[in-house]
Amino acid sequence: MATRKRVESWVVTDEFWRRVEPLIPVRERPADKEYLRKAGAGRPPKPARQVFEAxxxxxxxxxxxxxxxxxxxxxxxxxxxxxxxxxxxGVFEAIWKAGLAEYDQMEGIAWRWQSIDGAMFKAPLAQEAVGRNPTGRGKGSKRHLLVDGRGVPLSRVATGANEHDVTQLDAALQAIVVKRKRPSQRRSKHLCADGGYRGRRALQIIESHGYIPHVVDRSKAVDAKRRDPTKRARRWGVEVCHSWFNRFRKLLVRYEKLERSFVALNHIAAAIIAFRKVSLKINIIYG
Known part of the structure; x- marks a missing residue:
């Protein structure tokens, strides 16, 4: 019996590359710049697919x-x-937007029930978007995510670990990378959050963006789970999304010094999560 060849989890499939390739800019020589070598001389550039796979x-x-x-x-x-x-x-954010667009077309973004939360991680070498970790020693950063009802990331904000979740609430709600299509019939949209988003100011921000707030303390959620083991908090989407991000090992501990580099890696991870929610053969795994 023939055995199937194992494919590594970071290999970019043909289907995935067909989505990415049109978004990669073509390298061209500036016309107003003088060169000592003729065009085409020297070492040829690496193929874009090889670079993206790296x-x-x-x-x-x-x-x-x-x-x-x-x-x-x-x-x-x-x-x-x-x-x-x-x-x-802006290539990596464009890939994320393309993933969300295809996910919306094939499955439909679950706009009605969204959830938001932040997660801290170590950032020993970071120089931007970093702060003292309030739960331990050393420096840390925080990723604030807004996700749809299936846990697909819609927006992402990076800050230092010492920034409270509620201070980035408005920024996260404004940073949604795709626009919602006007529904055929008017339906309410809900935002689920934990006790870190309590307070009059937070509720005002949530309501100003057109959401119905559902802010529940974790202790109350645990009690409800104990009373009914089959009940699952609607905030599960953002919790599992943070877990998916952490499966990309480059994001588990931040070693990128610059914020732009770290944000770009997060954009790629968000794009992969979105693309894996549609019937597309993507070998890259996050779980």
Whole structure:
């Protein structure tokens, strides 16, 4: 009996690459700049797919950029340079938007019941969007997520670990990367949050964005679960989404110094989560 060849979890499939390739900018020489070498001379640039797969390898395995396998991806510095170029061009956020657009078309974004929460993680080398971790020693960062009813991320805000969740509530609600289509019939939308979003000001912000707030303390949620084991808090979506993000090892502990680099990696992870919610063969796993 023939055995199936094991495919690594960071390999970019053809279906996934067909979605990504149109969003990759083509490198062109500036017309107003003089060059000593003729066009086409020198070492040819790395194929875009090879570079993107190297970026996914770093995101999935958590290895350092300079530790990229040279025999497969070539120069690590060249890969990182292209990564920064694509980040500046907004490529990774565009991939996230494309994933959400296809997810909305195939499954439909579950707008009615959304949930929001923040999660802290260590950031020993970070220089931006970092603060003292209030629950332990050292520096840390925090990821604030707004997700739909199935746990797919709709917005993401990065801050220092010492920023309270409620201070980023308005920013997270404004940072939704896709616009909601006007529904055929008017339906209410709900926002579920834990006790960290209590207070008059937080409720005013939630209501100003058109949500019906559902702020429940964790202790009350535990009591309700004890009374009815089959009951699942509607806030589960954001909790499981944070878990999915942490399965990308480069995001579990932040070693990126610059905020822009760390945000770009989060955008790729969010895109993969969105694409995996549709019937698309993506080998990259997060669970």
């Amino acid at each position: 970026i996914v390898f770093v995101l999935r395995t958590g290895c350092q950029w300079k530790a990229l396998p040279k025999e497969r991806f070539g120069s690590a510095s060249a890969v990182h340079k292209r990564f920064l170029e694509w980040e500046a061009a």
